Amino acid sequence: RNSIGGFIALLGAVGIVGGAATGGTNGRYLVAGGAFLALIGIIILIPLLSRPVIALVRPAISKLFGVSGKLASQNAVRNPRRTGATASALAIGLTLVTGISVLGVTLGQAIDKMTTDNIKADYMVSMASGDSLDQSALTALSKADGVSALSPQQATSLQVDGEYHSASGVTPGDVEKVFSLDTVSGSLATLKDGQVAVGSKTAKSNGWKTGDTLPVEFDDEKKGEVTIG
Incomplete structure (x- = not known):
C-alpha cells in the first residue's frame, strides 16, 4: 500500500513539474492531473506519515496545550489508520472547498472578460427588473455632463x-x-x-x-x- 501511494504521489509531482515547465493549456491540464494524483498518493501515505509528523510536532503541542495536547498526540500515534482516515477526510474537504472557490473565481473573471472586452463605454445603465429604460431617463442621460455617446x-x-x-x-x-x-x-x-x-x-x-x-x-x-x- 505504501509503495503504491508513494508511486502515485511521485507521478503527481512529475505531472506538476512537467505542467509548470510546459505552460499553456496543456501545461494547466498536466498540473491539474498531477495535483489530483499527488493528493491521492498523500492520502494513501497518511497512515505511514502520521507517526513521524506527530513526533515532530508533539513537543510544540504538549507545550501549547499541556495535558490535553499530550493525550491527543499519544492517541493519534496509537492508531495511525484512524488518524489517517480523519486526516484524509479533512484533506478531501479542504480540497473540494478550495477547488470550488477557485472555479468560481475563474468563471467570474472569464465572464467579466467576455462582457467587457467588446465594450468601450464607461458605464452601462439598466433596470433592475430587466425592463427597457423610460424615454425620459434616456433624455436625462444624453444631457448629463460628460456624456459624449449614448x-x-x-x-x-x-x-x-x-x-x-x-x-x-x-x-x-x-x-x-x-x-x-x-x-x-x-x-x-x-x-x-x-x-x-x-x-x-x-x-x-x-x-x-x-x-x-x-x-x-x-x-x-x-x-x-x-x-x-
Missing part, C-alpha cells in the same frame, strides 16, 4: 425563413463609440430604418451579403422586410 439597446428577435435570430435595436451613430465592433462589409454608422447589421458567421452560414433584403416576422407576428446594411 446608444440605447432594445432586445428582440426576428424570424427569417422559419429560424429565429436574436437582434438588438441601437443608435447607428453612437453604437461604434460604445462597443468595439469590427465591420467586414457595410457601415454601422450609416444604418437607416429598415436596415440591419448581421454577424459574419450568421451571414456566411445563411449565404447573406450586404444589400440583401430578408423577409422577417417580428415578435408581434407582424411581417416585413429588412435590408442588410
